[in-house]
Amino acid sequence: MQRTALAAALLLAAGGCVSTSEMPLAKNVVRIDTTGEGLIGEMESERHTLRRAAQLTLQAGYERFILTDTAKSQSVDVVGYTPGQATTTVKQVGRQEVATTTYTAPQPIRVDHTRVGVTVRMLNPGDPGFEDGIDAAAELKRLSS
Numbered sequence: 001m002q003r004t005a006l007a008a009a010l011l012l013a014a015g016g017c018v019s020t021s022e023m024p025l026a027k028n029v030v031r032i033d034t035t036g037e038g039l040i041g042e043m044e045s046e047r048h049t050l051r052r053a054a055q056l057t058l059q060a061g062y063e064r065f066i067l068t069d070t071a072k073s074q075s076v077d078v079v080g081y082t083p084g085q086a087t088t089t090v091k092q093v094g095r096q097e098v099a100t101t102t103y104t105a106p107q108p109i110r111v112d113h114t115r116v117g118v119t120v121r122m123l124n125p126g127d128p129g130f131e132d133g134i135d136a137a138a139e140l141k142r143l144s145s
Helices: 001-012 038-059 136-144
Strands: 018-026 029-037 065-079 086-091 096-104 107-121
Touching: 018 038, 029 038, 038 065, 038 107, 038 136
Parallel strands: none
Antiparallel strands: 018 029, 029 107, 065 107, 086 096
16 A cells, blocks of 8 residues: 555656646737646756747747746645554563554655746847847757757
């Protein structure tokens, strides 16, 4: 029972998912907020956000993008506890019985959350800041490999 709970806790901590929401702010501006859960989500949140920024830039007919209003936060939720366990051993010593009890306390099951938010401004040649922008096609290729 305790091994099953420990395995579930490890899967929750190591596994993870990434979800993204997008909100258009102007013709060439979009807000992307990404939430990753678990260790994998923590590693993938930033990559996923950049990949999505590049995809949206190309889909909208732009070549480059810059990121503004960037924010990153991390938090931890306790979603449950592993079961506690008590084991009692009884030994016969002469005419008496001696009992020893060991107890393992419940352990918290934690889920880490990473939140990344950026505002993406999409650019074409001639737009102010184009030269300093990130090439969307090159970034998408780099992140897909």
